[in-house]
Amino acid sequence: MNPLLAGFIGESRELIGDMGDVLALARRGEADAQSVHRLFRAFHTIKGNAGLFDYEPVTHLTHNGETVLAAVRDGSLALDTALVDVLFEVADQLGEWIDQIEADAPLSDDAALQARLAAHAPDAHAAPSERVAPPLQAAWLRCLPEAERIRALQSALQNQRPLVLLRYRPDEGAFFAGEDPLYNVRQIDELLALGFIPNQTLPALAELDPFRNLLTWFALSHSPASAIEKIKFDCSGEFDLYELQPLQLIQLPPRDEALAQVLPPLLQALNDARTGQLLDQAATLLAAVPPSPRARSTALWLEALVNAQAAPTALRYLLNYAIQNEQPDWSALTPVAPAPGNAASAEARLPLHLALLKQQRDVLVASAPERLPVVLPSVRMVVTNVARALDRSGVLDGVRPEDDAPTLQADALVAAITQLLQSCAPDAPVAAAPVTPTVSNERLRIGAEQVDEALGLLSELLITRHTLQTTINAQQMQLAFTAPMQQLDRQINHLLNVVQKMRLVPLERVFERLPRLVRSLERKLGKPVDFELSGGEAFADKAVVDALHEPLVHLLRNALDHGIEDAEVRRASGKPPHGRLRVQAQQQEERVVLEISDDGAGIDPAKVRARARAQGLIDAERAERIDDEALLQLVFEPGFSTSAAVSEISGRGVGMDVVRTTLRQLGGEVQLASTPGQGTRISLSMPVSMMLSRVLLVRAGEQLFGLPVSSLVESLPLARTTLQTVKGAQTLVWREQMFAVFDLAGLLQLPAGTRGRALQITTAPGDFVLLVDQLLDTVDVLIRPLEGALAGLPQYVGTAMAGTGEVFLVLNPAGLVR
Amino acid sequence: MSVQLQNGRIMLTGICPVGDAQALLNALLDNPDAPLDLSGCRHLHAALWQIALCAGARVGGAPTDPFVEIVCNSGIRTI
Numbered sequence: 033m034n035p036l037l038a039g040f041i042g043e044s045r046e047l048i049g050d051m052g053d054v055l056a057l058a059r060r061g062e063a064d065a066q067s068v069h070r071l072f073r074a075f076h077t078i079k080g081n082a083g084l085f086d087y088e089p090v091t092h093l094t095h096n097g098e099t100v101l102a103a104v105r106d107g108s109l110a111l112d113t114a115l116v117d118v119l120f121e122v123a124d125q126l127g128e129w130i131d132q133i134e135a136d137a138p139l140s141d142d143a144a145l146q147a148r149l150a151a152h153a154p155d156a157h158a159a160p161s162e163r164v165a166p167p168l169q170a171a172w173l174r175c176l177p178e179a180e181r182i183r184a185l186q187s188a189l190q191n192q193r194p195l196v197l198l199r200y201r202p203d204e205g206a207f208f209a210g211e212d213p214l215y216n217v218r219q220i221d222e223l224l225a226l227g228f229i230p231n232q233t234l235p236a237l238a239e240l241d242p243f244r245n246l247l248t249w250f251a252l253s254h255s256p257a258s259a260i261e262k263i264k265f266d267c268s269g270e271f272d273l274y275e276l277q278p279l280q281l282i283q284l285p286p287r288d289e290a291l292a293q294v295l296p297p298l299l300q301a302l303n304d305a306r307t308g309q310l311l312d313q314a315a316t317l318l319a320a321v322p323p324s325p326r327a328r329s330t331a332l333w334l335e336a337l338v339n340a341q342a343a344p345t346a347l348r349y350l351l352n353y354a355i356q357n358e359q360p361d362w363s364a365l366t367p368v369a370p371a372p373g374n375a376a377s378a379e380a381r382l383p384l385h386l387a388l389l390k391q392q393r394d395v396l397v398a399s400a401p402e403r404l405p406v407v408l409p410s411v412r413m414v415v416t417n418v419a420r421a422l423d424r425s426g427v428l429d430g431v432r433p434e435d436d437a438p439t440l441q442a443d444a445l446v447a448a449i450t451q452l453l454q455s456c457a458p459d460a461p462v463a464a465a466p467v468t469p470t471v472s473n474e475r476l477r478i479g480a481e482q483v484d485e486a487l488g489l490l491s492e493l494l495i496t497r498h499t500l501q502t503t504i505n506a507q508q509m510q511l512a513f514t515a516p517m518q519q520l521d522r523q524i525n526h527l528l529n530v531v532q533k534m535r536l537v538p539l540e541r542v543f544e545r546l547p548r549l550v551r552s553l554e555r556k557l558g559k560p561v562d563f564e565l566s567g568g569e570a571f572a573d574k575a576v577v578d579a580l581h582e583p584l585v586h587l588l589r590n591a592l593d594h595g596i597e598d599a600e601v602r603r604a605s606g607k608p609p610h611g612r613l614r615v616q617a618q619q620q621e622e623r624v625v626l627e628i629s630d631d632g633a634g635i636d637p638a639k640v641r642a643r644a645r646a647q648g649l650i651d652a653e654r655a656e657r658i659d660d661e662a663l664l665q666l667v668f669e670p671g672f673s674t675s676a677a678v679s680e681i682s683g684r685g686v687g688m689d690v691v692r693t694t695l696r697q698l699g700g701e702v703q704l705a706s707t708p709g710q711g712t713r714i715s716l717s718m719p720v721s722m723m724l725s726r727v728l729l730v731r732a733g734e735q736l737f738g739l740p741v742s743s744l745v746e747s748l749p750l751a752r753t754t755l756q757t758v759k760g761a762q763t764l765v766w767r768e769q770m771f772a773v774f775d776l777a778g779l780l781q782l783p784a785g786t787r788g789r790a791l792q793i794t795t796a797p798g799d800f801v802l803l804v805d806q807l808l809d810t811v812d813v814l815i816r817p818l819e820g821a822l823a824g825l826p827q828y829v830g831t832a833m834a835g836t837g838e839v840f841l842v843l844n845p846a847g848l849v850r
Numbered sequence: 851m852s853v854q855l856q857n858g859r860i861m862l863t864g865i866c867p868v869g870d871a872q873a874l875l876n877a878l879l880d881n882p883d884a885p886l887d888l889s890g891c892r893h894l895h896a897a898l899w900q901i902a903l904c905a906g907a908r909v910g911g912a913p914t915d916p917f918v919e920i921v922c923n924s925g926i927r928t929i
Binding site for chain 2: 175176177212214225227228234240243245247249
């Protein structure tokens with residue numbers, strides 16, 4: 033994906049999350065002027081960015097949102113519940129669009145929402161009954177096939193025919209009422225092209241209701257609007273007609289820098305009135321850029337305009353559009369003007385030539401070395417053309433041949449351009465722009481793979497350091513190398529710290545989609561809730577944050593479906609009708625703790641006890657003995673569910689065990705507390721960073737393993753204790769405490785070893801003793817999460833590399849035993 | 851019945867009204883890879899088009915009706 037677009041998607045999601053926060057405040061009546069301003073700014077930024085990529089529905093909706101919020105800001109409109117609800121819907125729609133943009137899917141139609149938002153606009157109350165047709169959007173034209181738009185443009189220009197676009201959004205129930213939108217469209221004379229935009233993300237076939245209309249249709253015709261108007265009688269829903277200027281049919285695919293750089297000479301040729309050779313020149317120029325949808329499309333439209341003998345203004349419109357990367361302003365479109373007379377004199381063109389030269393120099397200076405081969409041919413061509421026009425071709429003598437190193441070519445071209453500028457406009461400031469990019473405080477968005485690459489290099493650096501230390505020791509030169517080795521250690525640690533920080537992302541990343549989920553569940557279940565999210569600014573490793581999404585979705589679904597009661601039940605038990613659902617994150621030194629709490633019905637321990645007995649999770653004796661707190665943790669066992677009915681939302685008995693497995697894989701733990709009638713609190717705790725950990729290297733069954741030092745209590749002297757078998761399980765007593773004993777090789781089904789060493793391990797569910805064959809070094813290692821088939825194994829947190837270069841598995845003590 | 855499965859293709863023939871929607875939906879659910887043959891189709895209801903779209907169906911067999919051809923050009927995969 034284009035990095036700019038990826039940036040847009042990421043930033044938009046953050047801003048949509050921001051909108052949700054402010055709207056949640058507003059719903060509780062706690063929004064102040066500053067938060068309204070924050071909301072406004074979120075709309076404004078998304079609008080600006082969307083314009084850059086031509087996502088017109090996004091621009092349009094955010095623009096209308098801005099208008100409404102401007103009225104709220106100046107006090108002429110109240111931010112009441114109805115408006116907050118519509119704005120929530122707007123934020124959800126924007127979120128859906130961003131998902132669609134990411135999936136490269138067409139954007140769904142939003143006219144109904146636009147209308148609901150418009151009803152709140154300051155001037156909406158002037159004429160509420162009359163529906164106003166929405167302004168023409170480029171996306172509507174873009175959904176018409178390009179080949180047919182090109183034919184329509186040619187025929188409109190050559191035969192002076194009108195172009196009319198129909199937007200027809202039948203009601204959802206139109207098919208039931210006997211309406212066939214395609215039959216209605218078929219009645220239009222001289223139909224040129226047809227297109228459609230789904231009103232929502234299209235469902236999979238198995239979930240489709242075949243009798244519900246989901247599409248908005250767009251039809252392009254040469255018929256005058258008055259003739260098309262006649263079919264309106266048979267059409268339900270929205271029916272709007274737009275008279276088009278032929279050039280509005282030109283819609284180009286997304287931006288293409290290389291194309292923008294090679295096209296200026298074509299514009300120049302137009303100014304020189306050399307339109308006769310325009311297509312040849314275009315072919316030459318377009319051959320100089322990597323083939324792209326925009327370049328191909330530009331060539332097609334150019335050919336169509338030239339063949340239709342369009343005036344130079346039309347050609348200029350197309351070229352400017354292709355260069356500018358933005359949809360030209362349609363309001364500036366006037367009926368195509370006649371061709372200009374003689375070309376401007378050389379003198380009049382001088383400022384343009386100078387501007388072109390400066391622009392080319394800027395392009396060279398700003399290009400990264402790897403981009404130079406793409407940029408150089410077009411720059412060279414422009415500079416050659418301009419030098420020739422200025423009668424100063426001599427300055428190009430020093431320019432390096434095309435097969436020379438790109439950086440040398442670029443330097444020589446910059447020198448030639450500077451010389452040209454000086455000779456033409458000696459008074460103008462011509463010092464070359466600084467070659468080093470300006471350093472600023474702005475944040476960079478770095479690809480995760482680059483950070484991983486840095487991490488990989490660090491692993492290798494640690495090995496090199498280990499080899500170096502071994503050599504120094506062997507040569508008995510420790511004394512001479514003490515200081516440099518210490519310095520190296522400090523530097524490696526510093527670098528590690530920096531890379532670790534680069535991998536940290538705010539929890540906001542996983543939080544931003546939750547409000548949308550909760551709102552959709554609220555609607556589905558008809559249970560209103562006040563949803564609070566806090567602590568999104570807490571940071572954790574990207575892998576940790578990404579893995580949290582699924583458990584959180586599951587826990588929220590459970591809370592809303594089973595935890596929070598219906599409004600009537602709540603009222604009857606003296607609770608406010610709105611349920612309260614809260615997700616709080618907190619940074620606690622090296623750990624992040626997430627708490628999901630609700631004020632719902634809670635979990636009844638008696639039911640859990642009965643269910644656990646019925647499912648054979650505990651025996652009768654344990655069911656008697658076990659306390660409520662430990663009992664409740666059984667809901668995390670695979671297949672456990674207390675829900676009487678399996679609902680669409682949750683209750684299939686899958687999920688809670690997945691929550692615990694996921695957490696354990698992250699090196700974390702999950703705890704549940706619940707009070708019947710008052711609510712449930714689930715707390716997830718996991719390490720901030722999974723990367724650098726201190727592990728104890730052990731051998732068991734002839735294999736090397738790492739045990740996180742954080743879970744070790746002590747090494748037990750086996751000689752001073754005795755292993756006993758109690759009810760078929762091995763145990764030992766140490767410091768007056770009894771521990772279950774497990775053999776690591778046995779747990780992992782490896783060949784039995786000496787089992788000569790015992791370690792006391794501590795985990796959230798309890799302590800135990802682990803037998804291994806041998807204890808080795810304690811080392812700092814970078815742990816990489818498991819991938820592929822191994823990723824689902826709860827026994828391991830990842831792999832790491834020992835100083836010797838040997839790769840080993842790092843154990844997850846909590847996942848080793850049940 | 852204007853929706854029929856023949857030689858691995860789903861044939862839409864003549865005028866295909868909304869009443870054929872369920873038949874087309876079933877045919878596509880049972881034969882998700884079968885291409886649609888619109889060569890003998892003189893008109894299809896928008897509901898049928900919507901089903902073909904959600905199925906990601908491909909169109910094989912060039913439509914002979916000019917309007918059906920315009921509908922096909924509006925965005926569906928062709929073989």
